[in-house]
Amino acid sequence: xxxxxxLIKSPLSQPITSVGxxxxxxxxxxxxxxxxxxxxxxxxGNSSVWNETFNTDSEALVEAKRTILAEGINSLIxxxxxxxxxxxx
Numbered sequence: 001x002x003x004x005x006x007l008i009k010s011p012l013s014q015p016i017t018s019v020g021x022x023x024x025x026x027x028x029x030x031x032x033x034x035x036x037x038x039x040x041x042x043x044x045g046n047s048s049v050w051n052e053t054f055n056t057d058s059e060a061l062v063e064a065k066r067t068i069l070a071e072g073i074n075s076l077i078x079x080x081x082x083x084x085x086x087x088x089x
Contacts, residue, residue: 007030009026013028
């Protein structure tokens, strides 16, 4: 029986709050991989996952913060019902 690889969560994963809204920054990788995945989840369960991966978990966190500063935290918050009608990033 083949076991699936374990998911390694970065200790840099954290909530980030800006202008009264909070998102959860999740940085993780598979135990047999070296690159890190960045996912940001809002309070409604909507998530944004970056297509590209990062060499380090620090690079992923920098990208999350850069995106929040450049585009605003609201760009990462989807519809309250968690169902996009195609007009959400």
